[in-house]
Amino acid sequence: MMILRAATVRDLPAIAAIEELSFPEGAMESWSAESLAEFVGKKDVVFLVADDDGAAVGYAISRFSADEFELLRVAVAPARRREGIAASLLSRTTRDFGDFLERAGLESGKGWLEVRSDNAGAVSLYAKIGFRERSVRKNYYGDGADALLMALDCFVR
Ligand SMILES: CC(C)(COP(=O)(O)OP(=O)(O)OC[C@H]1O[C@@H](n2cnc3c(N)ncnc32)[C@H](O)[C@@H]1OP(=O)(O)O)[C@@H](O)C(=O)NCCC(=O)NCCS
Structure with missing residues (x-):
């Protein structure tokens, strides 16, 4: 069964392996387990992993601040693409951001990203x-x- 949950350091080797396959040399640099560790357990970071029966098959990393969030990364294991995993990760991220805005007493905010x-x-x-x-x-x-x-x-529901 697939669940979305917060990533922990134990997920990082699997996530780093997806990074290597997803960002091959040239286009964009892949992040090592060591650099990914900087995003785990951070108050302003939402680091979600798609866990399929214990295997990390995708992840999304975003930074939340005030009334904005920035999507830093999203990737899915090549063998598991086009199953809706990235879309679920991003929907959950925007929902979490809505809750974040609500806790801050705000009604709306914006998500940003940069893409090739x-x-x-x-x-x-x-x-x-x-x-x-x-x-x-x-x-x-x-x-x-x-x-x-x-x-x-993004608007608070
Ligand atoms: C981009 C990426 C994250 C998509 O992950 P995914 O889990 O396969 O995406 P989903 O299955 O949730 O796709 C949702 C929708 O996005 C669009 N989409 C996703 N991948 C697509 C592709 N290769 N070509 C065209 N449309 C695509 C489609 O509309 C798709 O809906 P559909 O399958 O019903 O047509 C994945 O291809 C990946 O990991 N790529 C390498 C890493 C990367 O480039 N990350 C983004 C930059 S940080």
């Missing part, structure tokens, strides 16, 4: 969640690919 314009799968995932393109940073990655800055309006 040539990462068609990720761009359509984000659009499906409701993120809209706000600006383009030309040749941001130095290899010709642009960065798209996308934003999502």
